[in-house]
Amino acid sequence: MSTEQTQGSSKKWIVLFVPLMLFVVLVVFLLKGLGDDPTHLESVLIDKPVPAFTAEDLFDPTEQHSEQVLKQGPLLLNVWATWCPTCRAEHEFLNELAAQGIPIVGLNYKDDSRGKAMDWLNTLGDPYTVNLYDPEGKVAFEFGVYGAPETYFIDAQGRVRYRHVGDVNPRNWENQLKAVYQQMVKEAKQ
Amino acid sequence: MRTLTSTLISTFAVLATLFSVYAVGQASIRQHEFETEAQRQLYQTLIQELRCPKCQNQNIADSNAPLSEDMRDRTYTMVMEGKSREEIIDYMVARYGNFVHYRPPFNWYTSILWWGPLLIIAIGVGVAWMMSRKRKQPLALSEEEQERLKQLRKPNHD
Numbered sequence A: 001m002s003t004e005q006t007q008g009s010s011k012k013w014i015v016l017f018v019p020l021m022l023f024v025v026l027v028v029f030l031l032k033g034l035g036d037d038p039t040h041l042e043s044v045l046i047d048k049p050v051p052a053f054t055a056e057d058l059f060d061p062t063e064q065h066s067e068q069v070l071k072q073g074p075l076l077l078n079v080w081a082t083w084c085p086t087c088r089a090e091h092e093f094l095n096e097l098a099a100q101g102i103p104i105v106g107l108n109y110k111d112d113s114r115g116k117a118m119d120w121l122n123t124l125g126d127p128y129t130v131n132l133y134d135p136e137g138k139v140a141f142e143f144g145v146y147g148a149p150e151t152y153f154i155d156a157q158g159r160v161r162y163r164h165v166g167d168v169n170p171r172n173w174e175n176q177l178k179a180v181y182q183q184m185v186k187e188a189k190q
Numbered sequence B: 001m002r003t004l005t006s007t008l009i010s011t012f013a014v015l016a017t018l019f020s021v022y023a024v025g026q027a028s029i030r031q032h033e034f035e036t037e038a039q040r041q042l043y044q045t046l047i048q049e050l051r052c053p054k055c056q057n058q059n060i061a062d063s064n065a066p067l068s069e070d071m072r073d074r075t076y077t078m079v080m081e082g083k084s085r086e087e088i089i090d091y092m093v094a095r096y097g098n099f100v101h102y103r104p105p106f107n108w109y110t111s112i113l114w115w116g117p118l119l120i121i122a123i124g125v126g127v128a129w130m131m132s133r134k135r136k137q138p139l140a141l142s143e144e145e146q147e148r149l150k151q152l153r154k155p156n157h158d
Helices: A003-035 A085-099 A114-124 A138-143 A170-189 B002-029 B037-049 B066-080 B085-096 B111-136 B143-153
Strands: A054-057 A064-066 A075-080 A104-109 A130-134 A150-154 A160-165
Touching: A075 A085, A075 A138, A085 A104, A085 A114, A085 A170, A104 A138, A114 A130, A130 A138, A138 B085, A150 A170, A160 A170, B037 B066, B037 B085, B066 B085
Parallel strands: A075 A104, A104 A130
Antiparallel strands: A054 A064, A054 A130, A075 A150, A150 A160
């Protein structure tokens, strides 16, 4: 056989594998999509400063808070409500985090009543450094909250660095969230 | 008889469609009043176009999730403030991301959505063109091959 012939056939041999390679690429692409949570939405605010807002204090209606309370970070902003069962599930762990000295600002989101929210904190413990009251969800709207609980990680410059949707628990804190918080603390020290 | 039946059926179909459209429209504008027809129309278009972030594939007109209700209220307020369609969409996108709008904008991330189909057509046309060109080519044999062919064609004298 001539060299031309062998070159030609090896070229053809490669061409035969093109469909297989395309198939493998497609499978990898689809498998990746299979593991994704379709309800998970990326926050638009990542690396952007916290939006401006004003909100009443949950315990003291005469006290007005603004986005300034989120600029004393690094801190967490936790969106919660008494009607939200997952918020109940994560509350114990938020108390633990607060006990470790991690500042958490609470945003009470569209709750049934102010009294109910206050009762909740009085009985289950109050992990929050500041309690924002957002009965109509106006503050939450600025953050693009689409469900409770949500936890925003806000750095020392008052920028949103990460949003966690769903409960914060010892497992995801150790695996992922703790590192995000520690990174913000590290940057704040520099 | 046959024409009468089919006429009846199509009339019913048209009526049913009209009624369902009317019902859907009623459900989402019930609590809102508008000053002008243009405002009502803008509001209607927007709630059809904006997507509920909490739901998987529903616009805020069809969804009864509390968040969709909030978004409809916000849309209504902004329409009444005289905000334009773009301003309202930008406002929603700035908070909830491109996810909230059923028409994705053209940028680097979404370019594959817009160019993907064209690219696939181009590849298809390219492949078809190459294949047709290959077929037209006369069988080109090297000298060696010509020689071999000649040998093979020789009548066998055995």
